[in-house]
Amino acid sequence: GGTLNAKFVSHGKKFWGSCADSNTLNIAANVAILTSDFGQVTPENSMKWDATESSRGSFNFAGADTLVNWATSNGKMIRGHTLVWHSQLPGWVSSIGDKTTLWDVVNEIFNEDGSLRSSVFSNVLGESFVSIAFQAARAADGTAKLYINDYNLDSNNAKVQGLVALVKRTNASSKLIDGVGTQMHLSAGGVGGVQAALTALAGTGLEVAITELDIAGASANDYTAVVKACLATSACVSITSWGVSDANSWRSGSTPLLWDSNYRPKAAETAVLAAM
Numbered sequence: 001g002g003t004l005n006a007k008f009v010s011h012g013k014k015f016w017g018s019c020a021d022s023n024t025l026n027i028a029a030n031v032a033i034l035t036s037d038f039g040q041v042t043p044e045n046s047m048k049w050d051a052t053e054s055s056r057g058s059f060n061f062a063g064a065d066t067l068v069n070w071a072t073s074n075g076k077m078i079r080g081h082t083l084v085w086h087s088q089l090p091g092w093v094s095s096i097g098d099k100t101t102l103w104d105v106v107n108e109i110f111n112e113d114g115s116l117r118s119s120v121f122s123n124v125l126g127e128s129f130v131s132i133a134f135q136a137a138r139a140a141d142g143t144a145k146l147y148i149n150d151y152n153l154d155s156n157n158a159k160v161q162g163l164v165a166l167v168k169r170t171n172a173s174s175k176l177i178d179g180v181g182t183q184m185h186l187s188a189g190g191v192g193g194v195q196a197a198l199t200a201l202a203g204t205g206l207e208v209a210i211t212e213l214d215i216a217g218a219s220a221n222d223y224t225a226v227v228k229a230c231l232a233t234s235a236c237v238s239i240t241s242w243g244v245s246d247a248n249s250w251r252s253g254s255t256p257l258l259w260d261s262n263y264r265p266k267a268a269e270t271a272v273l274a275a276m
């Protein structure tokens with residue numbers, strides 16, 4: 001017995017969550033699984049800058065409010081996603097050329113070699129945009145855990161090492177960053193480096209979260225490898241699936257989630273429960 005979230009929490013973890021938003025909160029079969037089996041939600045799109053301020057100074061939190069209201073009335077934790085990201089930006093931000101405007105925490109800021117990605121943020125401000133973002137996020141919320149999040153952190157590779165080094169530099173004089181998020185958009189058979197990656201990320205001394213888990217064409221073994229690696233890493237505090245059902249995945253056609261397109265649990269879901 002037990003659900004993904006309940007079994008994972010019984011191992012001392014914080015939660016097993018999923019992304020959601022108005023479009024998936026409108027599907028009764030999806031909401032039933034989210035309610036019973038998951039402990040946290042991440043807004044899939046509604047808190048991105050293009051959704052909240054598509055024109056400068058004109059704010060729209062309707063989608064974000066729907067997600068937050070659903071989470072609070074159903075007792076779910078929330079991961080805010082995402083403050084500073086080069087993607088899904090409104091045009092007025094992409095075209096900023098001076099330093100008078102910038103606020104808020106960071107997503108996908110690295111190239112694969114571990115250097116900083118070119119973006120309006122790094123181009124205008126250099127690496128200082130990272131500490132500016134974390135300071136602004138802290139000023140806005142004194143208690144939230146503030147994370148740096150990225151993808152392809154799936155082995156102990158150059159990107160992992162670049163991230164660990166930047167976190168240590170940024171936190172050297174005061175602790176600005178609380179945690180490291182690894183998205184884990186994986187593909188079948190691509191899980192061999194996950195344990196080494198989690199161990200390396202834990203080398204920051206911070207908590208580590210798997211923030212957007214999906215595995216294209218996953219076998220049950222791919223999923224259990226990820227779960228076992230998190231269970232074996234004390235710093236690994238949570239897993240968030242990037243959706244519930246294959247019907248609503250952003251990686252459409254790749255069957256990367258734990259419930260099938262008819263909202264039935266897949267073999268991987270059964271295997272994950274058995275592994276916990």
Ligand code: XIL
Pocket residue numbers: 044045082107183212250
């Ligand atoms: C994706 C959403 O799932 C899609 O609906 C949207 O069209 C594009 O963004 N990394 C992230 C997530 O941090 O925000 C992305 O989500 C997937 C990649």
